[in-house]
Amino acid sequence: MVDVAIIGHGVVGSGVAEIIINHNELISQKAKRQINLKYILDIRDFPDLPYSDKFIKDFDTILNDDDVRVVVETAGGATFAYDYVKACLLRGKSVVTSNKELVALKGAELLKIAQDKNINFLFEASVGGGIPVLRPIAQCLAANDLIEITGILNGTTNFILTKMIKENMQFDDALSMAQRLGYAERDPSADIDGHDAARKICILASLAFGKHIYPEQIKTDGIRGMLLSDVELASRMGYVVKLIGHSKVLGDKVSASVCPAVIPTGSVISNVEDVFNIIKVRGDAIGDVAFYGRGAGKLPTASAVVADVIDCVKHLAARKYLFWEDGDKDYVVDPDSVAYDYMIITSVANADALATLGCNTVEHNGSVAGIVEKTSKNDITTRLQKCGINDYRVFRVID
Amino acid sequence: MVDVAIIGHGVVGSGVAEIIINHNELISQKAKRQINLKYILDIRDFPDLPYSDKFIKDFDTILNDDDVRVVVETAGGATFAYDYVKACLLRGKSVVTSNKELVALKGAELLKIAQDKNINFLFEASVGGGIPVLRPIAQCLAANDLIEITGILNGTTNFILTKMIKENMQFDDALSMAQRLGYAERDPSADIDGHDAARKICILASLAFGKHIYPEQIKTDGIRGMLLSDVELASRMGYVVKLIGHSKVLGDKVSASVCPAVIPTGSVISNVEDVFNIIKVRGDAIGDVAFYGRGAGKLPTASAVVADVIDCVKHLAARKYLFWEDGDKDYVVDPDSVAYDYMIITSVANADALATLGCNTVEHNGSVAGIVEKTSKNDITTRLQKCGINDYRVFRVID
Numbered sequence: 001m002v003d004v005a006i007i008g009h010g011v012v013g014s015g016v017a018e019i020i021i022n023h024n025e026l027i028s029q030k031a032k033r034q035i036n037l038k039y040i041l042d043i044r045d046f047p048d049l050p051y052s053d054k055f056i057k058d059f060d061t062i063l064n065d066d067d068v069r070v071v072v073e074t075a076g077g078a079t080f081a082y083d084y085v086k087a088c089l090l091r092g093k094s095v096v097t098s099n100k101e102l103v104a105l106k107g108a109e110l111l112k113i114a115q116d117k118n119i120n121f122l123f124e125a126s127v128g129g130g131i132p133v134l135r136p137i138a139q140c141l142a143a144n145d146l147i148e149i150t151g152i153l154n155g156t157t158n159f160i161l162t163k164m165i166k167e168n169m170q171f172d173d174a175l176s177m178a179q180r181l182g183y184a185e186r187d188p189s190a191d192i193d194g195h196d197a198a199r200k201i202c203i204l205a206s207l208a209f210g211k212h213i214y215p216e217q218i219k220t221d222g223i224r225g226m227l228l229s230d231v232e233l234a235s236r237m238g239y240v241v242k243l244i245g246h247s248k249v250l251g252d253k254v255s256a257s258v259c260p261a262v263i264p265t266g267s268v269i270s271n272v273e274d275v276f277n278i279i280k281v282r283g284d285a286i287g288d289v290a291f292y293g294r295g296a297g298k299l300p301t302a303s304a305v306v307a308d309v310i311d312c313v314k315h316l317a318a319r320k321y322l323f324w325e326d327g328d329k330d331y332v333v334d335p336d337s338v339a340y341d342y343m344i345i346t347s348v349a350n351a352d353a354l355a356t357l358g359c360n361t362v363e364h365n366g367s368v369a370g371i372v373e374k375t376s377k378n379d380i381t382t383r384l385q386k387c388g389i390n391d392y393r394v395f396r397v398i399d
Numbered sequence: 400m401v402d403v404a405i406i407g408h409g410v411v412g413s414g415v416a417e418i419i420i421n422h423n424e425l426i427s428q429k430a431k432r433q434i435n436l437k438y439i440l441d442i443r444d445f446p447d448l449p450y451s452d453k454f455i456k457d458f459d460t461i462l463n464d465d466d467v468r469v470v471v472e473t474a475g476g477a478t479f480a481y482d483y484v485k486a487c488l489l490r491g492k493s494v495v496t497s498n499k500e501l502v503a504l505k506g507a508e509l510l511k512i513a514q515d516k517n518i519n520f521l522f523e524a525s526v527g528g529g530i531p532v533l534r535p536i537a538q539c540l541a542a543n544d545l546i547e548i549t550g551i552l553n554g555t556t557n558f559i560l561t562k563m564i565k566e567n568m569q570f571d572d573a574l575s576m577a578q579r580l581g582y583a584e585r586d587p588s589a590d591i592d593g594h595d596a597a598r599k600i601c602i603l604a605s606l607a608f609g610k611h612i613y614p615e616q617i618k619t620d621g622i623r624g625m626l627l628s629d630v631e632l633a634s635r636m637g638y639v640v641k642l643i644g645h646s647k648v649l650g651d652k653v654s655a656s657v658c659p660a661v662i663p664t665g666s667v668i669s670n671v672e673d674v675f676n677i678i679k680v681r682g683d684a685i686g687d688v689a690f691y692g693r694g695a696g697k698l699p700t701a702s703a704v705v706a707d708v709i710d711c712v713k714h715l716a717a718r719k720y721l722f723w724e725d726g727d728k729d730y731v732v733d734p735d736s737v738a739y740d741y742m743i744i745t746s747v748a749n750a751d752a753l754a755t756l757g758c759n760t761v762e763h764n765g766s767v768a769g770i771v772e773k774t775s776k777n778d779i780t781t782r783l784q785k786c787g788i789n790d791y792r793v794f795r796v797i798d
Contacts, residue, residue: 019542019684030541124538130685132535139523139531142429142709143418143702268677268691271670280691285418285698286529292667292679293688303542303684310541318717 001034002313003067007084008075009042009055012098012125015302016072020309021051027306031313038068041075063087070312072305073097078105089113089121094312098125098305104199108212108326120320122308127153127200130300131293132307133279137208138322144283146208148248150398153200153258155275155295156184156191157223157243162273164231165240171226183275193222194243194258201245205256208281209249212327213256219335221259230345230393233364234262237371239343240270244398250333257335261396262343269398336377341397344380345369346389353387371397401430401712402437402466406483407474408445408454411497411524414701415471419708420450426705430712437467440474462486469711471704472496477504488512488520493711497524497704503598507611507725519719521707526552526599529699530692531706532678536607537721543682545607547647549797552599552657554674554694555583555590556622556642561672563630564639570625582674592621593642593657600644604655607680608648611726612655618734620658629744629792632763633661636770638742639669643797649732656734660795661742668797735776740796743779744768745788752786770796 004020006013020027020037028034039062040054062068071088075081078101085095085102090113097103103110103123114121124134140146152158156178163174175192178184190196198218206212223243231241239262247256263270268290272278277295282288294300311320346354351368354361357380359370372380377394384392403419405412419426419436427433438461439453461467470487474480477500484494484501489512496502502509502522513520523533539545551557555577562573574591577583589595597617605611622642630640638661646655662669667689671677676694681687693699710719745753750767753760756779758769771779776793783791 023542027542130539130682131688132538135538136531136535136690139534139706140529140702142706143422143426266670266672268667268670268675271665271667276667283529283702285702287693287696287699289530289690289692291535291688291690294686297686299684300686303539303682307538307541 001036002069002316003036003038003065004070004072004309005039005041005062005068006037006072006074007041008073009040009044009046010074010076011298012301012305013040013072013074015298016074016305017051019302019306027310031310033313035309035313038065059084063091068093069316070094070096070309072309073099074305075099076101078102082106085110086113089117089119092117092119094120094316096305096308096312097123098301100126100196100199100203104202104215107203107206108324111323115319115323118317118319120312120315122311122320122322124308125301125304127203128277128279128291129294129296130304131277131279131291131295133291134207134322136291137204137281140281140283140286140289141208144285146281146283148282149201149204149208149246149279150269151201151204151245151279152242152269152272152277153197153245153279153295154191154243155277156188158272158277159183159275160192161223161226161231161241161243164226164228165235168228168232170228192224194220197243197245197258201247201256201258204279205247205254206324207322209254211325211331213247213254213332214327217256217332219257219259223260226260227393229365229367233345233362233367233369234343234395236364237343237362237369238265239263240265241395242269244396246398250338253331253333255333255335255338259396261398264399267399339374339376341371341373342375342377342380343369343371343395343397344384344392346392350389353389356387357383400433400435401468401715402435402464403469403471403708404438404440404461404467405436405471405473406440406461407472408439408441408443409473409475410697411700411704412439412471412473414697415473415704416450418701418705426709430709432712434708434712437464458483462490467492468715469493469495469708471708472498473704475500477501481505484509485512488516488518491516491518493519493715495521495704495707495711497522497700499525499598499602503601503614506602506605507723510722514718514722517716517718519711519714521710521719521721523707524700524703526602527676527678527690528693528695529703530676530678530690530694532690533606533721535690536603536680539680539682539685539688540607543684545680545682547681548600548603548607548645548678549668550600550603550644550678551641551668551671551676552596552644552678552694553590553642554676555587557671557676558582558674559591560622560625560630560640560642563625563627564634567627567631569627591623593619596642596644596657600646600655600657603678604646604653605723606721608653610724610730612646612653612731613726616655616731618656618658622659625659626792628764628766632744632761632766632768633742633794635763636742636761636768637664638662639664640794641668643795645797649737652730652732654732654734654737658795660797663798666798738773738775740770740772741774741776741779742768742770742794742796743783743791745791749788752788755786756782
């Protein structure tokens with residue numbers, strides 16, 4: 001029998017507890033050992049739950065109980081969660097987390113401790129909720145050099161953009177609807193300013209390319225205040241606006257960014273709507289592969305956590321191949337200095353100036369858009385300023 | 400050091416040999432043991448290859464060499480390949496194969512031997528080429544009941560249909576082009592009559608639902624002679640025609656089929672074009688997840704085989720969770736007796752009769768189409784015959 005503890009009985013943590021208790025026979029059979037949920041650490045009381053006897057308030061109870069071999073961290077944040085996870089790993093307990101902030105900030109350090117202790121630190125649920133993506137990437141990696149990752153990584157912003165694209169909703173109305181439906185927090189900044197997607201691209205790129213990328217190294221632009229007229233103009237040109245996390249190998253460095261981008265209609269990514277996520281990975285041998293599904297939600301995320309728990313229990317004395325080195329401050333290139341294709345949208349008064357950049361322009365409703373090819377964003381800024389254009393929006397073209 | 404042998408130096412087998420030899424350090428590091436390619440069994444000679452000294456012609460050399468712990472079978476077919484794979488497993492050697500015919504016909508039997516011998520029988524490359532799909536399904540399974548699988552499983556037919564949809568090519572011209580480009584064999588029947596897709600849905604559904612489904616239990620319709628006018632009419636109605644492999648749990652039985660289907664434009668599957676594949680899996684907790692990529696090709700397929708080899712070498716004494724029971728003849732329900740939505744296309748002369756089935760009809764170029772909801776194909780056949788309609792095509796609606 002293997003004892004398991006859960007830290008944090010929130011949405012995901014309670015889902016994990018329910019699955020472990022209600023499907024105990026099935027998951028124990030899959031893990032080839034009896035799994036026993038022994039403790040749940042939470043500052044709150046839950047007297048009415050059928051498993052209310054498992055709640056504790058003192059972390060040391062978990063830490064000092066050597067029968068607890070696997071700890072699930074679903075408390076969130078990177079302060080207490082970091083202390084708890086690190087202490088558990090140092091004590092030789094495998095840890096499973098869905099906490100993307102923690103992994104994006106401290107992944108390399110925690111993976112190193114797990115390696116030294118020959119235990120597992122798994123976090124499949126930290127990216128893409130229930131979509132299996134980190135393990136398949138590790139598997140692709142076994143016989144491929146991965147070179148690029150592109151993803152719709154945040155369901156809330158994808159929901160908002162889908163409402164703008166399909167129903168011509170204004171940004172604020174779509175955000176309010178997302179909040180009403182429980183897809184967006186009351187303070188939506190982690191989603192709409194791109195920070196959530198940035199943490200996920202950190203984790204994906206760190207794993208795929210082998211070296212930690214930290215959130216502060218990721219150029220992050222969100223979709224706050226996205227103009228419906230820009231979305232409509234992009235549509236007229238055959239593109240949809242999506243918030244894209246992207247990272248690409250450039251020699252021994254990488255570029256990494258989160259930004260609103262335009263995707264040609266008809267590509268697989270362009271049809272990923274509502275709260276769905278997609279993660280596309282390019283390898284030298286395999287070409288493009290992609291993983292699609294709901295990126296969040298209590299049950300999908302909890303089921304991914306439980307799959308990791310099963311894996312930890314099955315491999316108490318063997319490590320899964322999931323590792324990356326620490327990064328360094330020169331590893332990540334400013335994406336605005338890298339040449340991409342960009343769509344520029346500005347006031348129709350600037351149409352002639354925009355045309356001098358060498359792009360065909362399309363006008364709609366007082367705005368004009370054009371696409372410049374293989375130019376850095378820094379270059380575009382300089383050239384637009386020379387033309388006297390200061391009020392414009394730039395969208396990277398991604399296919 | 401672990402010795403590995405390859406049976407069959409064709410497209411995939413030669414790719415596997417090249418990867419094992421050219422990337423030996425990297426893959427040995429990932430396997431945590433030195434991997435040594437010791438033998439390649441082929442009836443042909445390859446005197447000019449840098450590794451020509453590895454070729455042998457006698458299978459017993461592999462079988463009787465106890466240092467060979469992992470055997471790669473890339474010979475194809477289910478006669479010799481079956482004998483070789485079975486003999487290796489019985490001798491306690493782990494086996495990796497890309498041979499979908501073998502797995503679809505003999506999977507349950509071979510998995511049982513592997514289980515009894517506590518070794519691995521892995522076949523990730525048999526479905527979806529380099530797309531990681533079987534392992535992620537096994538992973539999803541750990542905390543989900545899977546209930547439905549839908550896929551574009553054959554790149555050749557998807558290429559042909561894409562040419563018909565996008566470039567208004569006739570079927571025969573698109574097939575010729577696929578043959579010229581090397582996507583289709585000179586005898587294209589395995590692809591265009593749906594048998595290749597049927598083998599893949601056998602493997603996927605056997606794994607996902609836990610019980611072997613055999614190819615002869617799968618109702619299989621291909622796209623041979625697909626009418627361009629039908630493809631165009633479906634487009635006018637907002638659908639694309641795709642060859643779909645599908646299987647669904649119905650109580651303690653399953654339905655399973657390969658058939659031309661119509662998919663609403665705008666769904667993720669509808670945008671999967673050319674030789675790309677997609678496999679969508681529905682679980683009770685996870686909802687829909689999908690895996691996308693090139694379903695064939697030397698390097699993607701070989702890299703998936705090599706990833707399995709690495710896994711075998713890492714787990715010489717531990718089994719991966721990949722197993723299903725033997726099936727039985729009553730397990731698979733006739734899909735034509737199950738209610739689905741269908742699009743019916745017939746001559747415009749039958750428009751009034753078609754309308755009596757209760758569907759709104761659309762006419763184009765001498766044909767008429769309508770959609771009937773939640774009706775079995777058997778029922779549709781009976782009702783159309785009653786109306787005196789004998790010349791018609793039926794496409795299942797899948798989204």
